[in-house]
Amino acid sequence: MRSIHSLASWRWCLLAVLAVGCAHSSTGPAAVTPEPAPRAGAAPVDTNTAEARALTDQMFGPEAQATKRKQQKVRRLMALTGAEDTGRQMMDMMTGHFEKSSSIPPGFMEKFREVAQRESIVDMLVPVYMKHFSEEDLDAAITFHESPAGRRFLAAQPRVMEEAKEVGEQWGVRLAEKALRALVDEEERKARPARHEGQEL
Numbered sequence: 377m378r379s380i381h382s383l384a385s386w387r388w389c390l391l392a393v394l395a396v397g398c399a400h401s402s403t404g405p406a407a408v409t410p411e412p413a414p415r416a417g418a419a420p421v422d423t424n425t426a427e428a429r430a431l432t433d434q435m436f437g438p439e440a441q442a443t444k445r446k447q448q449k450v451r452r453l454m455a456l457t458g459a460e461d462t463g464r465q466m467m468d469m470m471t472g473h474f475e476k477s478s479s480i481p482p483g484f485m486e487k488f489r490e491v492a493q494r495e496s497i498v499d500m501l502v503p504v505y506m507k508h509f510s511e512e513d514l515d516a517a518i519t520f521h522e523s524p525a526g527r528r529f530l531a532a533q534p535r536v537m538e539e540a541k542e543v544g545e546q547w548g549v550r551l552a553e554k555a556l557r558a559l560v561d562e563e564e565r566k567a568r569p570a571r572h573e574g575q576e577l
Contacts, residue, residue: 446506447502450505450506453514454501454502456522457530458530460497462497
């Protein structure tokens with residue numbers, strides 16, 4: 377019964393609103409009641425609507441959707457190229473460096489690992505990728521790394537890097553030997569007595 381009375385009251389309210397609207401429209405265009413002036417200090421409805429629309433566009437508009445789509449592609453590419461594994465390797469290097477230091481306070485390493493678990497290097501690198509790569513670049517890179525050739529390229533990277541490290545070390549030793557030999561030659565030339573003009577060679 378209660379719901380029936382409530383429904384009936386809503387019907388009466390609706391009829392009353394319609395009746396008032398008809399009464400105003402029957403008097404013609406000249407009888408249109410002007411909108412009341414906004415109260416002092418009250419924000420206009422149009423301003424609120426514009427702000428709400430701007431906020432909605434900022435959160436769900438085409439630009440926001442494009443940014444979200446690009447971020448997803450960045451994360452996909454980083455997953456394909458093993459960025460998270462690289463982050464773990466960097467973490468291992470840092471912890472190894474800290475563990476060799478005698479100046480770190482007690483409990484630092486445990487707290488460092490605890491904090492590191494809450495922050496992902498991937499999250500910090502996403503803006504870097506966003507800045508330097510267009511969406512077309514990301515699409516092309518993802519297509520390559522998902523292809524058979526791209527997968528072989530990624531699979532070979534650890535071996536390539538290891539051998540490149542060995543080559544780099546050998547290159548550095550060879551350059552150091554040449555540089556030392558060049559210094560010795562220069563010192564020997566400076567130590568030789570200067571020959572005067574007309575002196576037999």
